[in-house]
Amino acid sequence: MALSEISCEEVLSEIEHYLHGELDQVKSVQLAEHLADCPPCFERAEFRRRLKEIVRAKCRSEAPEHLVWRVRMAIRTTRFPEREGPPGTL
Numbered sequence: 001m002a003l004s005e006i007s008c009e010e011v012l013s014e015i016e017h018y019l020h021g022e023l024d025q026v027k028s029v030q031l032a033e034h035l036a037d038c039p040p041c042f043e044r045a046e047f048r049r050r051l052k053e054i055v056r057a058k059c060r061s062e063a064p065e066h067l068v069w070r071v072r073m074a075i076r077t078t079r080f081p082e083r084e085g086p087p088g089t090l
């Protein structure tokens, strides 16, 4: 039961399910704990969440070009954490 540590890779691969609330309780707690402890993953989770909202809003109204651009920029910035991560972690 002490094994609540999961890797960033696992978090990132499950993040979509997590945001959709599709994970079982154990898993979502693991993710939540990891996110609380790992700023880079937390940033990505937050970003995904915001992205969903933007996409949802975009479906309602017109797709603003500058919004798409800002999202792309946000992806770029979130991909530059202080550590040199391995390429293609997303």
Ligand SMILES: [Zn+2]
Pocket: 007, 008, 011, 034, 038, 040, 041, 042
């Ligand atoms: Zn992490």
